[in-house]
Amino acid sequence: MSKKDKLSVEPYKGVRDFYPEDQAFLQYLFTTIRGVVEKVGYVEYHASILEPAELYKAKGSDNEEIINEQSYTFIDRGGREVALRPEMTPTVARMVAARRRELGFPLRLYSIPNVFRYERPQRGRLREHWQLNVDLFGSRSLAADAEVIGVAYGIMSAFGARESDFEIRVGSREAINAIATEHNLNETQTKELFGLLDRRAKISEVDFDAGLAKLGVNKSLLSPKNIPAEIEKMIADFRDAGIKNVVYDPSIVRGFAYYTGIVFEVFDTHKDNNRALFGGGRYDNLTALFDDEALPGVGFGMGDVTIRDFLTVRGLIPPYTPPTAVYIAVTKPELALEAQTLAGELRRGGVSVAIDFGERKLGDQIKTAGKHKIPYLLVVGDDELAEAKFVVRNLASGAEESIERAVLPEYFAELG
Ligand code: HAM
Numbered sequence: 014m015s016k017k018d019k020l021s022v023e024p025y026k027g028v029r030d031f032y033p034e035d036q037a038f039l040q041y042l043f044t045t046i047r048g049v050v051e052k053v054g055y056v057e058y059h060a061s062i063l064e065p066a067e068l069y070k071a072k073g074s075d076n077e078e079i080i081n082e083q084s085y086t087f088i089d090r091g092g093r094e095v096a097l098r099p100e101m102t103p104t105v106a107r108m109v110a111a112r113r114r115e116l117g118f119p120l121r122l123y124s125i126p127n128v129f130r131y132e133r134p135q136r137g138r139l140r141e142h143w144q145l146n147v148d149l150f151g152s153r154s155l156a157a158d159a160e161v162i163g164v165a166y167g168i169m170s171a172f173g174a175r176e177s178d179f180e181i182r183v184g185s186r187e188a189i190n191a192i193a194t195e196h197n198l199n200e201t202q203t204k205e206l207f208g209l210l211d212r213r214a215k216i217s218e219v220d221f222d223a224g225l226a227k228l229g230v231n232k233s234l235l236s237p238k239n240i241p242a243e244i245e246k247m248i249a250d251f252r253d254a255g256i257k258n259v260v261y262d263p264s265i266v267r268g269f270a271y272y273t274g275i276v277f278e279v280f281d282t283h284k285d286n287n288r289a290l291f292g293g294g295r296y297d298n299l300t301a302l303f304d305d306e307a308l309p310g311v312g313f314g315m316g317d318v319t320i321r322d323f324l325t326v327r328g329l330i331p332p333y334t335p336p337t338a339v340y341i342a343v344t345k346p347e348l349a350l351e352a353q354t355l356a357g358e359l360r361r362g363g364v365s366v367a368i369d370f371g372e373r374k375l376g377d378q379i380k381t382a383g384k385h386k387i388p389y390l391l392v393v394g395d396d397e398l399a400e401a402k403f404v405v406r407n408l409a410s411g412a413e414e415s416i417e418r419a420v421l422p423e424y425f426a427e428l429g
Contacts, residue, residue: 027132027140034333039143041331042317043125046145049167053160055123055147060104062127066094068103083130097129100314101146102271102299109150109310110303118151118308137288137319147293148312150300158275158295159247161311165279165291166256168315173329176258179290183248183277184210184265186294188241192234202228210235213264235263244275271296277313286322291315333386338425339366340382344394346371352393355403355418362422383408389425 024030031039047057066086085097098104101124109116124146132138147164149157162181169179189210193203209224216224225232233239240248240261251259267276276294281287293313301307324330339359341352349370356366367387369378375392382390390406397403401418416424 025140027134029139029141033335037333037335038321038330039317042143042320045171046123046125046168049171050123050145050147050164053121053164053167055121055164058105058108058122058124059126060098060101060108060124062097062129064096064098064104066096068107069096069099083132085129085131098126099130100128100269101126101144102148102269102296102312102314103302105146105148105312106296106299106310107303109308110300113300113304113306113308116150119157120150121148122150123147137286137322139318143317145315146312147315148310150308150310152311153297153309155243155247158311159250161293161313162247162251162259162277163256165277165293165313165315166259169279169290172320172324174323174327176256178282178323178327179258180280180282181259181277182262182265182280183244183259183275184262184267185241185244185275186266186272187274188263189266192230195234196228196230198228198230206230207266210264210266211268237261237263239263247275267292267294269296271299273297275311279315281319281323283323283326285326286319288319288322290319290323334388335386337365337367337385337387338428339364339389339391340378340385340387341366341368341391341393342375342378342382343369343371344375344392348393348395348398351398355391355393355421358418359422359425362426364422364425379408389428391421 029035066084069084084099087095089095104126105122105124109120109122125143126146127141128144129141132140134140145168147161149161162183166181186207189207190203193206198206205224206228209221209228213221222232225235237260244261248259248261251257265276265278266272267278272294274295274297277292278289279291281290291313292315293311295309295311297309298307299310321330341356343349343352349368352368352371356368359366367385369381371378373381379390388408390408391403392406393403402415403418403421404413404415405421405424406413
C-alpha cells in the first residue's frame with residue numbers, strides 16, 4: 014500500500030475525537046453540572062441515540078430547519094426511517110407521556126446526551142455535541158420558569174463565570190402571538206413575524222423595519238420597554254435575589270415551534286463567542302403528540318462546544334491531571350514483573366499506578382510519565398529492590414525523597 018492509499022486519521026467532518034485531556038474536560042463539565050442540578054432536585058434519565066424519524070416530523074415539533082436540512086436519517090433493514098436524535102426534548106416528552114400515570118409531578122429531569130445535526134461546521138457549531146437537558150414537567154407556575162432559569166445561572170456560577178461574562182435574555186412567544194392576533198396576522202404572517210425576530214441580530218435595522226412594515230406591525234410593541242408583566246415580575250424577583258444579568262429581549266423567540274410561553278437564551282458577552290450557551294423555554298403542548306392530555310413543560314439545553322469556548326477565552330478550564338498518581342520505570346526489561354508486584358502493593362493501598370515495561374531507555378520512560386502528566390515517578394532497579402527503598406520523584410518540581418517500600422502506600426495516600 015502506498016502512502017496515498019492509507020486511510021485519513023481525521024474524524025468525520027464536524028465531529029471530534031476526545032483524547033484523554035478532552036475527555037477529562039467533558040467529565041469536569043458533567044461533574045460540575047450534576048453538582049448544581051441534583052441540588053435542585055433534578056434526577057438523571059437517558060435514552061437511545063436512535064429515534065423514529067417521525068418524532069421530529071410530528072406537528073408541534075416542526076422546526077423545519079432541523080427536519081429538512083439538519084437531521085441524520087437512514088432507513089433500517091426493516092424499512093423504518095430512523096434518525097440520530099438532533100435534540101432531546103421530543104424524546105423526554107415521549108418518555109414522560111409513556112409513564113404519565115406512574116410519574117410524580119412536578120417532575121424534574123436531566124440528561125447529558127450527545128446529539129447530531131447536519132450543520133456547516135464553524136466556531137461554536139459542530140455536527141455532534143453533548144447537550145445538557147434540564148426539564149421540569151407538570152407545572153404552569155411562573156416559579157417553575159424562574160427555577161429553570163435559576164439553574165442555568167447556577168451552572169454558570171459553578172464554572173466560575175461572573176455576571177458580566179454572560180447575559181440571560183428572556184423573551185415571550187405568548188407576547189408575540191398576542192401582537193400577531195392584535196394585528197390580525199394569519200398563520201403564514203405570524204410565522205414570518207417570528208422568523209423576522211429570530212433573525213433580528215443577523216439583519217440590518219433597515220431590513221428589520223421593512224419586514225415589520227410589510228406585516229403592518231407597530232415597532233414600538235417590540236421594544237424592550239414594552240415588557241410583559243410576568244417577565245417584569247420575574248426579573249424583579251431575580252434582582253431581589255441578587256441576580257442582575259437577566260434582561261427582557263423581545264427578539265428572543267427560539268427556532269423550535271413547540272415553545273408556547275417564556276423563552277430564553279444565555280449569551281456569552283465575549284466578542285469572539287457571539288453565540289448562545291443555553292437555549293430553552295416553556296412548551297405546554299408537546300406531550301399532546303402522544304397523549305390527549307397535554308402536560309406543561311419548561312426546560313433548556315446547553316452544549317459542551319460553546320461552554321468550552323466560553324471557559325477557554327476566560328482561562329477557566331482547570332488544568333489536566335490524569336487519574337494515575339504514580340509511574341514506575343524500570344532499569345531493565347527483566348524487572349517489569351517486579352514493578353508489577355510493587356504496583357500491586359500500592360494499588361491495594363488505594364494508589365493508581367501505571368508501570369513501564371522497560372523496552373525503552375530510562376530517560377525515555379521518564380519522558381513518557383511527563384507526557385502523561387503523571388505527578389510522581391518511582392524507579393525500580395536491582396539496588397532499590399535489594400534495599401527495599403525507592404526514590405520518589407515529583408515530576409513537576411523535580412524534588413526527590415527516599416521512601417521505604419513498606420510505607421510507600423501510606424506515603425502516597427498522605428500526598429492525596
Ligand atoms: P437549541 O437552542 O437548539 O435548543 O440548543 C441548545 C444549546 O445546545 C445551544 O445553546 C448550544 O449551546 C448547543 N448547540 C445546539 N446546536 C449545536 C451545534 N450544532 N453545535 C454545538 N452546540 C450546539 C434545543 O435543542 C432544545 N431542545 C433545548 C430545550 C430543552 N428546550 C427545552 N428543553
